[in-house]
Amino acid sequence: MTRDDYETIAWSYRGRILYLTLNRPDRLNAVNARLHAELARVFTDAANEEACDVIVLTGAGRGFCAGGDIEWQEGALDDPQAFARTVVEAKQIIFSMLDCEKPIIAKVNGPAVGLGCTLALFCDVIFAAEDAVISDPHVSVGMVAGDGGAVIWPQLVGYARAKEFLMTGDRLSAREAERIGLINRAVPRTELDATVDAFADRLAAGATMAIRWTKASINIGLKQLAHSIMDASLAYEAMTNLSSDHREAVQAFKERRQPVFQGR
Template sequence: MDYAKYAQLEIEVDDRIATVTINRPDKLNVVDARLHTELASIFTDLQRDRDVDVVVLTGAGRAFSAGGDIEWMQDAIDDPESFDQTRDEAKRIVFSLLDLEKPIIAKVNGHAVGLGATIALFCDVIFASEKAKIGDPHVSVGFVAGDGGAIIWPQLIGYARAKEFLFTGDLLSAGDAANMGLINHAVPAEALDARVDEFAKRLRNGATKAIRFTKIATNIALKQAAHAAMDASIAYETISNSSADHAEAVAAFREKRTALFRGN
């Protein structure tokens, strides 16, 4: 598999383990149009790669991914029709993660926010540095959590807890996230690489076909939930892209002031 087409994802395959690194460290790995497009295709390519049995997903530098690029959000406000591509890619990101038959491990080396959190939480097993925080603050920028957050959070921690964190956008420490079952493990930052490496090799050395088929079986109900809700979720997010509150939140962020929401 030729991964040279990827500019903002770094892919390394070593002894049947593929490590995918979100590689915008100077921007805390926030997602812009190019990275969003790449995320919409990488998991399909990994599925096709016969030299890969296990995938590790992580971020370069201090963050896993700090969410969406605010300048990209402004572009979508200025040109609402451009959000059509974003909407289609958002669905492909979620469903390609679910359709990837090989186990994918999230190595959350730093904050995972918004879409960054969604991608991490749709992975199969999630290890996070104790220094990391996880949250989905779509509402903080007047946006619907429609790119998968409204689907995966309730599956992991129940509806009441999920709605609390999706309504407020509050970030959770990795320790709290592990205690409530949102992620699997919170580990000391200095131990994260070794823990993930050990677990990835354990899966690689296991009965990979049985592991793969077990993932497929386990994901059936989750895929049903995603198919039932994704179209409506992303449609509501598309509507919120044109809302006055979203435009105000993006302007306030860029102007370094507090947003004044009016429910419009």
Template sequence: MHYAHYKFIAFELDTGVLTMRLNRPEAMNAINAGLHEELSRVFAEIASDREVHAVVLTGEGRGFCGGGDLSWFRDITPEGVDKLFREARKLIIDLLELPQPIIAAINGPAAGLGATLALFCDIIYAAESAKIADPHVRIGVAAGDGGAAIWPWLVGPARAKQYLLTGDSLSATEAERIGLINEVVPGDVVLERAMAMARRMADGPRLAIAASKASVNKILRDTVNLVLDTSLALEKENFYSVDHKEAIKAFLEKRPPVYLGR
């Protein structure tokens, strides 16, 4: 295994199929500075690994990924914000450029960047109990880290705006109905279903699969080229707003935020 240096992602390689688990189960796999940094380099590393023919992405424990860890944002410095947004761009581009097929097994709540990670996968299975949301607006920032690119591409602008402008969550069943994900399955088999598809990909005509994926992803890359830099810049600007600081403070104090529009 080549991935022992990762602290917040666990890996298991089984004859060509690499399972990667976001591994902060005590925090519903919320993304802190360490996990974010690891995510910003892992997909490029996998892309160059000749032993990996397909990937399964899931979460350890009860959740897939709860999005950004708000305690990280509370204490973040301007230098940390700069680093966060450099990493955020690389993460999305590297995931999109990954040549191997990547299958998501959404085993529990997927929010914010967690939802974005799942939705950028090639095939997405979700447990019946899973909830999906992009609640960036609820902490006073734009859905900048890929959400503004992937949601409209999957479900159209009207539905995307319904969820991105409210931060509301949707059930796995509703996500399947509107085309956000591929299939809802019982929670006890979601990983098994994803693994079976990954095995099919790994044992299949890999050159043709990779070529087909690259061709389809050209469409999505065009959208990302159009949207991502703008959405990240706007989100970064929001990080310095009064509303963002109030939203973080209110969350940590377990009270409703009072937004001022500035």
């Protein structure tokens, strides 16, 4: 794909810095089938883009990414074979982020939920507006946190905290996320753009090869870990996609009520 082929991710440049903006602002950049497919390719395309040395990932409008679009989730319930494609793309998203030698900076300008949270946490450095919220509520919709959360959360905050937040889906403020080490920095919303731009400029002015290969070196262990976990966690997620609890959660969301889970 070329940058002109993207419908749901906007590409823009400032010098040698590439800004990738998730571009479904009317849905808080919730992920549908098109955006998921584009996410599976965009980091590979950006890695091959000769015009940039640093990548900034952010969201259009009020949100970073609100997770899976409810209509997309409902479609996967009715057509389980479609979820098989989602599993393939999910691995492509994570491994293309880890394989990209260019530093990826997350600019979390609003809610980062579910897959949106995973996207942010797999970036190399994470800045967030202090009023943003971060959560991975897969369990709240009756699904396993299989798209990368089980890999990255324990590495950032330890196993006990990772289990607490992944088994409850509880939300964290950006300030709390910074305090426990989940993200790098939470800053006032009015300072977010300038803070991210200044850090991106610093990396862009640095020794490009040294920065890239330092990231590559650090990611060796993380890639090994991801390879050991992702197939199993995504298989578990695929199984919960077929569960009665997940169907109940989707229906409850549409009806604006609390789901009643039966453990099946």
